[in-house]
Amino acid sequence: MTDRTDKKRPKPQSMEIVLPATSANLGPAFDAAALAFSLFLKVRAKSANEFSVKACGRDSKICSQIENHLILTTYREVLLAEKKPVQPLALRIDNEIPIGKGCGSSAAARLAGIALAAHFGGLRWTDSRIVYEAARREHHPDNAAACWMGGLAIARISAAGEMQMEHVRPKGKWPLLFAVPDESLSTEDARRVLPNLYSRADAVANIQNSMLLLAAFLQGRKDTLASALEDRMHQPYRASLCPLLPALQKLTGTRGILGCALSGAGPSVLVFLDPKSSANKTMAQVRECLRAQGLNPQLIQTEITARGAKQRMR
Numbered sequence: 001m002t003d004r005t006d007k008k009r010p011k012p013q014s015m016e017i018v019l020p021a022t023s024a025n026l027g028p029a030f031d032a033a034a035l036a037f038s039l040f041l042k043v044r045a046k047s048a049n050e051f052s053v054k055a056c057g058r059d060s061k062i063c064s065q066i067e068n069h070l071i072l073t074t075y076r077e078v079l080l081a082e083k084k085p086v087q088p089l090a091l092r093i094d095n096e097i098p099i100g101k102g103c104g105s106s107a108a109a110r111l112a113g114i115a116l117a118a119h120f121g122g123l124r125w126t127d128s129r130i131v132y133e134a135a136r137r138e139h140h141p142d143n144a145a146a147c148w149m150g151g152l153a154i155a156r157i158s159a160a161g162e163m164q165m166e167h168v169r170p171k172g173k174w175p176l177l178f179a180v181p182d183e184s185l186s187t188e189d190a191r192r193v194l195p196n197l198y199s200r201a202d203a204v205a206n207i208q209n210s211m212l213l214l215a216a217f218l219q220g221r222k223d224t225l226a227s228a229l230e231d232r233m234h235q236p237y238r239a240s241l242c243p244l245l246p247a248l249q250k251l252t253g254t255r256g257i258l259g260c261a262l263s264g265a266g267p268s269v270l271v272f273l274d275p276k277s278s279a280n281k282t283m284a285q286v287r288e289c290l291r292a293q294g295l296n297p298q299l300i301q302t303e304i305t306a307r308g309a310k311q312r313m314r
Contacts, residue, residue: 074113
């Protein structure tokens, strides 16, 4: 029987989605958890006769290159895999997320492409399916879950291939400072320096600290953050590739700074600020300390956002 209702249903003509940047790993929560924060990738798409991209904001030259465009590549991949027609789109992009700096730019782009495919292809996918499709391509379910759901996300893909994720809204205010260097670092290069095996002591320490970190976010216990962010699985090995990390770790516990962690695989560093202190004064303190060590990254003030791309799509 022909479904006449589907035939009469008008094809979607446009879509807008706003995706937050994310910071994965968070010290000991290696490959398990990520935070969404208030830097955004804004994508507006309209049906068109041919593909086109106009971009503004951070890294606009990269965002406007139509060849090997991660959003459009993912969009095409999904539609072709689902045997749906590939509707050409005209994209307008306004980007605030540093690209290739450990701030979840590729996860945001992948999710944007998947969301566009689901919208224009008429796919009725659940949140788990959307995040799974991004995670399968990214190999990072934590970033994808945090970007889609917002707040703190804990995620994994089970041995059976099932996407499992939980979303937590951290208690209280969590102002952040991102230190972003000029140079980028590929995830592949950051992975190469990691060992294949870890000691039981290192594994246990990271499990303990991950539990403490989760409790700190759930209870708003900022006093436990410094010790909860301690990590033995990836940061000690990546420090040589990410000089901002050891430089900023020395400031943990000083006025205004609760703790810090490598953002994703680096080279950017996420600094948790004390909401009771002046963010501007703390930023000036951080800049002065880094310049004394020959480091001059961009410093970006932001905060954890509880709203993910799911809540900002229309």
